[in-house]
Amino acid sequence: MAGNGRGRILITSSLSATLPTPYETVYGPSRAFTRMFALGLRAELKEHGVTVTCLMPGAADSDFHARASMNHTAFGPGMKKNSSKEVARQGFLALMNGRAEIVGGDATKRTALEHRFLPETYKAARHATKAKPPRA
Template structure:
């Protein structure tokens, strides 16, 4: 039976958009290899198994080289081709650049950029050899603008946006597709973990539903779309409108939403 079901890899699967992506893949007949670094992954995996899904859960820190290799070894151990992968694990660091620990900035780069590039390289080789596969990379609408008070995070998402589109062009003559997921502000633990509780964005009452974001992402991935601004109509309108705005204006707007209350003058 397992050989008849497609296999998907989902990172950041213990909560938020990643957990909803895993649920969506499971609901659509996929077995799963799921990964996160925290203890909540075990409960997420058990829930998925309760739906009749074969699940391999890997607790690993994808900001570390060895963590990515640990996950990839678990994928290889299934002896099954990867039909789809959602590279969703990511972290933010809010606050003024000079006031934030360098280690926090480095972790954003190590997880969002290095970990994603590393895992994409490992998984895409198999997909290209099979001439079949779908890769989803979670960027953000934040990739479209400079991000004062989350400068490294926004830059990391710009990198992922460019990276996804470059891969898509390279692979256009193969059976492998690459889709960029661009969510707006979503109701997850992201803002708390990024230290952004005291910002207008963190306190925003009506954030997008992560389940809706995951559904939009899955549909776009299965259709082989280039990218998707997922979630509410508000987020989609924002994603379309921001392209025409000068960077200095976008930067001022981002500052309004991301500047901590204590830093405002």
């Protein structure tokens, strides 16, 4: 792409990149890495005509939480989730418009804004109450 002087890259991260994630302690930081990687790569490739967009979806109607054994948490089947198709559409449009990043899904935009201003300890405690699995 850089050699051709044009291109677009869409990297999927997560809203979890913006907060500490107790009970998902590897997932959140790995998504934070992915987000920073995308933004750093974007700066590197800009002079070559290549744009990089980071998509940060919140909870979406997919099998993600079931596969992560989170069905018995607040992120399980009872949670209102974003349409996966809508999140993908928003990510594609952001990519085509050359945006640096996009929070996918209407229900997560308020949460993303809150994450910019709330203390990390508060966000960690709030996430812990939602992600902590019930005791066996």
